[in-house]
Amino acid sequence: MNSREDILGRVRNGLQRNGSNAAVGREEMQSSLSSRTQGPKPVFDSEPKALLERFRLKSEKQSSTVDIVAQESDVPTAINRYLTAMNLPKSAVAWPSLAALDWALAGLVVEARGARDADLVGITGCFCAVAETGSLMLCSSAATPSSVSLLPETHIAVVPAARIVPYMEDAWALARTELGSLPRAVNFISGPSRTGDIELTIVLGAHGPYRVHLVIVEN
Amino acid sequence: MARVRVGLFVTCLVDLMRPRIGFAALKLLEGAGCEVIVPDTQTCCGQPAWNSGDAPGAVALAKKTIAEFEAFEYVVAPSGSCSDHIRTEYPVLLAEESEWLDRATALASRTYELTDFLVTVMKVDSVPGKHQGTVTYHDSCTGLRSMGIKQQPRALLAKLKGLELTEMNGCEECCGFGGTFSVKFGEISAAIAERKCENILASGAQAVVGGDLGCLLNIEGKLRRMGNESTQVLHVAELLAGED
């Protein structure tokens, strides 16, 4: 007997599986898959302004920094301002989906591609953002490679305010509607990478970015 | 009005080590207007057997205790641990024997820890004890986490004029007793007790008070071994009942 059959056989034994309880079990399984029951969630104001404010506060709590700009065309200038203030290089790798922004006009050298080890600044958008925890939801694709939010020491994310949803459950609903099936990688990112493995002392910048900067676009 | 008939479950540890706790419980219950009966055939609730993996022994002692106490309106014990064993574990132990299960369930619903009984059932508004000084309260694990004994002893202690309650850090943390654990893993048990005692000493209280004698023996033994001679270790019933 192969291992699969052996393991499943013993699981079935343990559950005293038979034809009738299998039918009941299948029904229960189907119903929990289709009903998608949600658990209790923390209650908060889900008006757009309140959502933005909560997202900002929670993001800052996760050690991200936040800038708010009026429209998407303001993003390159805002990023330039941040890089200047942080004394960081003015060259970056960005998601191909952001290639259309006028980076050069703002004085930035931006290459739209997947990230390499040498890239110091990575610019991404996000699929949406979750106000409950201050998390970005990034979905991988050719135009939105995962490595851009991972390899560079600085990760800058552009977050349209309209894409801030209250809960992770809302993000799944959005993904089902807009993407159909899940992309290869969904990454929820909540602040810079960190570790507490030496004396439980939190250090930012473990293997991923040392800093995460969010540029929220209001309109 | 007929007085409430209460069977006092003394507990084996009180019987052996601190009879005065049993008498204090008696006094408090009588003072609250109960008719108290102490069945003289009672021994142990069987928790040590249950916790040591001797299910048959635990079942036999459960049946014996049920038979001795089921005639009373209430069963009260000056211990969260023993009363919880009757209340929570007897129905589990006897789950397979339907007649006994019914009897266990019936008894369980009428079994109380002493301070819980005085506050919740008898709703006492005064206690006879007197105490001058600061005390800190150790919440014993089973009473706290299984029976919800937390405010009841504090509410009663608050009725003693001159008593000041100073909460210690980690008052809900285990003292390291754990019944047979304390004699199987003496060094670990004593090390846990040391943390408890450090918290007691840091509270600055003149006495540490609790509702379970096992914990109190453990705490007193550790305090004395640490060289502390001055901190009193008292059962809550002793304080509430006062001197005879």
Add this chain to the structure above:
Amino acid sequence: MEIKSMYFKANAKTKLADVALQGNLENARGRFVTTRAEAIKELDDFEGTRDAAEAIRNRVIDNLDLWLERFEHKALDTGAKVLWAKDGAEVCRLVIEIAKRHDVKKVTKSKSMLSEEAGLNQALEAAGIQPVETDLGEYILQVDNNEPPSHIIAPAVHKGLNDVADLFHKVHGTPRKTDIPALTREAREVLRQHFLSAEMGLSGGNFLVAETGSVALVTNEGNGRMVTTMPRVHVVITGIEKVIPTLEDLSTLMRVLPRSATGQSISNYFSILTGVKKPEEHDGPEHLYFVLVDSGRADVVGSDFHAMLRCIRCGACMNHCPVYQTIGGHAYGWVYPGPMGSVLTPLYAGMENSIDLPHAATLCNQCGIVCPVKIPLPDLLRKLREKQTERGLRPLTERIGLRLWAWVAQQPRLYALGARIGARYLKWLAGGTDRIRLLPTAPEWSLGRDFPAPEGKTFRELYAARKHQAKETP
């Protein structure tokens, strides 16, 4: 992993005497407990969320065969391959086969307790494949001569800053640093090169989502993302019990997991990985394998210990356990320490190899109270004690002593006599003082504390005398 749980008591003794370890444990004790307490306050209905989390886990383990088939079906649809392993040896064999098939020389690993169970690193090395642990804690242990972890979330929590400073100085040949960020940076630079050069990444799985055939990974360092993004091959090793139904269920569980584990509202990175990279994509593995592992789990299904399969490996039980807090994780002698380990080790690594573990708990139920999926750990420990007795695994003297005691306690007159003698004997031992320094009947008690003297007469005697007196003097 070789089991050393039979030496629990001797090992615990060593740990109690280890001054440096005691300092590190004290540091950890306060932090884990307070951060969790703060984090759960953020939820309006933490208890309701716990109930929901428990129900989700029950839903799956109560029909585990069906959910496994469902997960497998969906995972195959995404282009992943699904393999099954009965035990650690088969895990090692399968992983090595995959590595050879894809011409892998180096494997970067994010934390997997199952790989510890299987002893996978040793097997990979023996097959000429280099395993590199990339969780900082696991890396520290790997370069320290493959020391086993002492905690499932913070594997190197038993080590202090000075230990790590000495270790990195020795292993990396760099000047000794005592600055935690600098040490972290040093490890980052070493490990970054491994991330970029490894052909295969290996991870555990926090959850397997049946709805989508995905694996969910929770990390803070980003190493989990690295090992699942950079190499050509990704292998997920996970227990068969890790399936959950839907993405909504994942959200519910994520409200309790990081809070219970590290006191975070959410972990930094939470990745849901589904299938392999598309040809036009820049990153991600071309091959994805799931190795679904039994190693004792299947036999727990439907047993007295079924509830243990709910465990989501947060570590809250050990963080809050007075025994773990006092001796740390190594004394437990296998992969999983603390209360969950004292249940899992006998079940997965042999009851006869871990006689002490189910008894090494005060049954204070702090673990049961904090468990995010409401596993009644003290009840399970007690049940294991019962099984030990049934199988004759306890020492004969203990078994006879217990039976004798239980028998005497059923004979009220004999018991009363015994108690009378006992009270007097103990009083005599105290020799007129209020304490007994050495208790001959229970020497373990006396190792660290005195035993208070009894009053000398039993309640029963005094009560009878009082009643008698009341009759005499009406």
